Amino acid sequence: MDINDNIDSPFIIKVGFNKLLNQYQKLVEADNDFIVANARRVLDIADKNPILREGFSDIKLLKTYEKEIEGLLQDAFSPILTKNEIKTASVPFQDIIFNSSERFRSILKTAGEDFELKIKNMPEDQRYIIACTIILNFCYGYNLNFKRPFFYEIPDGKGIIRYYKILYNADFVEIVPKDNAPKITQEDYEELLDNFENIDLWREKFPPSSYEFKGFVISNIFDVTDDQSISNIKSSLIGEDKRKNQSFMQGFYEIFRSLFGFKNIEVGFSIYNEEEGAFERVYGAGMNSFLLNKKERVPCESALCKWSYKRLLKENSYFSISDVDKVYKNTKGKVPHIKVLHDQGFKSAIFAPIANEDGLMGILEIVSKEPWALNSINANKLVDIMPYIVSAVERSKNEEANLIEAIIQKECTSIHPSVHWRFVQEAKDYIKTEYNTGESPTFRKIAFDNVYPLFGQIDVKGSSKARNEATQKDLSLQLSLAEKILNKTLQKKELPIFEQIKFQVNAYCSDINTHFKVDSEHEITVFLKDEIKPVFELIAETEPELKEDIDDYFSKVDEDLDVIYFYRKHYDDTVKLINTNMSSLLDEKQIEAQEMYPHFFERFKTDGVEHNMYIGESITKHDSFNMIYLYNLRLWQLQVMCEMENSYYQNQHEYPLGLDVASMVLVFNQPLSIRFRMDEKRFDVDGTYNARYEVVKKRVDKAFIKGTKERVTKKGKLTIVYSQKEGEEEYKRYISFLQSKNVLDEDLETLELEDLQGITGLKALRVSILYHNENDDKNFYTYKDLMATIKS
Known part of the structure; x- marks a missing residue:
């Protein structure tokens, strides 16, 4: 097998010892007889095996000449130091090692047979370019100073990852251009300086296999586990979104295991809340606090003894417990932090304060289920890493403060x-x-001039009436239960005060059914809390036979309100759900609308959902506004209002109470100015003329159709209120379009409205919304059809 097989490189690599042998050739002339004799020994090996000087690419020859190579490298790999030094002779850019010290072989043996030795941070895609930079240095004298530290990561006998830094000695390397190697000019060099990532350019200047590399490299390797662990801790703490990363804490554990040199270790954190004088849990994936165990917050005095409290909070010094069981036994389990460790099965621990010049910010907790594993000696390893942890916590606290402010701003x-x-x-x-x-x-002052307003609302119809009915039902139910208990009590004991209270109960029952007023709810509620409740508590103590009835009465009463809150809860929950669901849908649709053209948007939850929009050049900041964007937003608004109505009625069966809603849009054709009111932290119209728009918004949904007592807004219909003819024509076009899409029905009405206080000339378009089943968009229903379907 050839060394160069399947390797993309500007080099043809040969293992050779010519440059090393040239050094020994010089040593033959030395004055020291021992040095001369040793040099001749080495040269004699080379003379008998000329291939060692010439060089070879066949990997099998490394095994064939193993003893001879060992003889050549005897001085570099001293037998005296072989058990201490970590050293190898190897082929560069490949994990081919042909000679090594005994300690290196021992490290690999301990790692296990399955372990594959690889340089950890040698990027595969940059190996070609790194080889080219070496050529620039060796052959052309350009020192690009591209030296980067390379590492091996090798597990020890305990499974702990240890880090070894590799320093290369290239004294015995020869690099010679071949005939096909282009000569590198100054101009080429300058071009390459600005194109490190351009692999095609480097391949053009240094074609594959255009240089011969002959020799070998000696790697001097050093155990830098402590330094690298500290560096890794620093790198880990710099990373973003650590709390969201499930693997972050697991990786953090591994780094600490490397630093302390044993596997059985876990790391936790707790935050110090100075205002509350308590330790709190850190929220995040994989984050634990062994000091708090499963609790969310513990007062400092309850988490620590007096000595440890002083040590951490006052002196900002760390301390260790090397044998938790022993201390637990000696203190009879009365020391809180020892007890909490013992309960979790930990045998040794280190608690280190995370503190800066302003004081304590939190606690670093290192724990182990092995006794004596953590102690006051190895606790000193924290000295080098605590500054990075302190810095990270400082940054994290600032980020959290910013996040809190962002949430407050977003929500409030x-x-x-x-x-x-x-x-x-x-x-x-x-x-x-x-x-x-x-x-x-x-x-x-922050203001925006010449912006066009849009307003819409989807409102619960008859909300006041619905809530009054719910209130009447709740109060009637509670008063009737109270009356039954009073009747039973009077049968046992005829006290005039009980008769008087019963009389009052009957009077309130009559009032609820005949003339329930605005202040009736408050008056009856006070009576039930201040008079009925203490009397019933007394009856429960003095009349044991009635205790069960009174317990049943109080079981139906809301603990916070002291009144029955059943029908009102159904109403409140329904309105809340309507608001939440409608708001969510509107917010979701707003994302699409903003992509069409940016504009200001805000919404409010009342007995339904209202929204304001403003669009114009002054808001977008760019010279891009066109009236077409206003028309588009108006059409979008109508479509979304119809979608919200559809969504509500499709899901009405999920609401505790069956309520109806009505939708309305207000059209205002004149641009106006808005400004941010610092005192109220919201936008409002600016100027007296523009204030008319706000007045119309607040009153128009209560307006009557001229000559009638019918409100302009109506369930099952979309109402569009306007004042100018151009608004009517524009919206009729939109309605016609939506009718063609089966969104609106054909029953369009044009209505005149009764004058409001200070406002005249308002008109409205009103048209029925068509509803469809979410699983069947082809069938459309009027409101009347929909209600008939729901009730059937």
Whole structure:
């Protein structure tokens, strides 16, 4: 087998010892008789085996001349040092070793028969280019300084990965250009400097097999496990999204196992919450805390004894427990951190504070199920790695703080991405002004002019009536249960106070059925909490026969509200589900709409879902706005409103209560200005004229059709409110299009609305929505058909 088989390289490689023998040729002239005799011994081997000087590519010859090669390399591989030095003679760029020290052979033997020796960080795709850089150095004198540390990763007898750094000695290498090798010019060299990744260019300048490589390399190998473990810890901690990576902690364990030199080790963390004075669990894939065990949070005083508390929190010093069982026995299991280790089966441990100049941030916990494995001696290994862990925790805390702020902003004071650039711009100006003047500047007004508004809502019809009915049912049920218990009590003991309370219960029952008022709920609730509850608690103590009835009464009462919350819960849960589901659908559809053309969007949950959109040049920042994007967004809005209605009625069977919804869109053709109100942390219209739009939004869904007492919004219909003729014509075109798609029915109405306070001239288009089964888009139903299908 030839060394060069299946190898893509600019080299034809031959193992040869010519350059080494030339060194011995010089030593024959030395003054030292011993050196001369040794040199002649080596040369005599070469003279008897000329192929060793000439070089060869047949791998089998390495075995044939094994003893002779060992004789040539005796000085380089001293028998005196062979058990200490880790050294090999090998073919470069390949894992072909033909001579090695005894210690190297021992390391490989310990690794096992299945272990395959490979240089760990020699990139396959760069080997050709690395060979070319060697040629540039040897043949043309260009030193590119492309030296990179190479490593072996070899397991020891305990299965721990140990790291060995390889340093090459190339003193005995000869590289000679062959006839087909192009001569490298200065111009070629300069071109190559800027094209390291261009393999085709390197192959052009250094064609395959265009140089002869004769010789061998000596590898001096050093155990750098501690240094590499520290480097690996540093690299691991720099990586992003560590908490999400399931394999991160497993890899972290392996690094610590290499550092401490034994397999049975686990690593955990706990975070110190200074405000709460407690240790808390770190959330993430594979993250554990052995100090907390399965608890989420433990006060520091409960997790540690006084000495360990002082050691970690006050002195910021680490400590070890080399024999947990012994300490547990001596302290009778009363020391909290010893007990928690003992309960988990750990026999030795090290606790190290993760602290900076501001104080403790967390605890690094290293534990083992072997006694004495972790102790005060090997705890000193942490000195070199703790700075990296501290730095990583500092960064992690900052990232978490930023994440918390981002979540708060997203959930509570969201700045929509479409206008975020404007806030960034102002923030940069703020920082610049503060830096230049040294004074605290004001955050300037953020406004967008000439934007077109769109408003829509899908609202629960008769929500106030539905909630009142639910409230009446809950209160009636509780009052009737109370009346039954009072009747039984009066049969046992006729106290005037019980009769008076029963009279009040009957009066409230009558009020609920005849004239239930706005403040009735509060009044009755206070009566049930402040008067009924303490009386029933007294009856339960004094009349054992009634205790079961009273327990049954209280079992039906909500613990937090102190009243029966059954029918109202059904209502509240239904509205909540409607809001959640409709909002989710709207948010999902918004992603598509933003891709069509960016615009401002916000939504609000009320008894249904409302949304505002603003579109215009000042929001997009780019000179790209065209009215076609406004028309497109208006059509998109109508389609989405119909989809939301369909989605609601398709899933209505999943809601606790059967409620109806009605959809409405408000058309406003004039552009307006909006500004961000710093005090309210939201956008609002800017200026008196534009305020008319906000007034219409708030009142229009309550408007009546002119000359009637019928509300403009109606279940099963989409209502489009407008004030100008051009709006009517535009939306009739959209309606006609949606009718052709079987989204809307053919019963289009044009309606005039009663004047609202300060608002006149409003009109509306109203048309029925067609509903379809989610499994059959071909069949469409009116609202009436849909209700008949649902009830059948």
